[in-house]
Amino acid sequence: xxxxxxxxxxxxxxxxxxxxxxxxxxxxxxxxxxxxxxxxxxxxxxxxxxxxxxxxxxxxxxxxxxxxxxxxxxxxxxxxxxxxxxxxxxxxxxxxxxxxxxxxx
Numbered sequence: 001x002x003x004x005x006x007x008x009x010x011x012x013x014x015x016x017x018x019x020x021x022x023x024x025x026x027x028x029x030x031x032x033x034x035x036x037x038x039x040x041x042x043x044x045x046x047x048x049x050x051x052x053x054x055x056x057x058x059x060x061x062x063x064x065x066x067x068x069x070x071x072x073x074x075x076x077x078x079x080x081x082x083x084x085x086x087x088x089x090x091x092x093x094x095x096x097x098x099x100x101x102x103x104x105x
Contacts, residue, residue, distance in 0.1 A: 029053050030048040031047055032046050079102050086099055
């Protein structure tokens with residue numbers, strides 16, 4: 001997707017400005033996103049605890065959705081769904097080696 005012309009067009013509009021204070025491993029994981037609109041107005045959003053942190057854990061379905069987004073381009077939709085389903089029911093898998101074919105092309 002990062003080669004898609006539409007994505008690249010939108011990406012060209014973005015300027016990322018780092019904050020050294022946020023690079024400290026002891027720093028909170030939150031962040032501020034500020035967007036300047038075409039008319040010059042600025043909108044801002046602060047997230048204190050991003051999704052996936054211990055303070056704001058992802059739901060099982062959100063983890064599955066993220067997993068799906070990451071592995072489907074590699075394994076294909078069918079294998080991805082089977083793997084996600086097997087992991088959801090891991091306690092019922094009698095032989096962990098049975099997962100291996102689902103994790104390879």
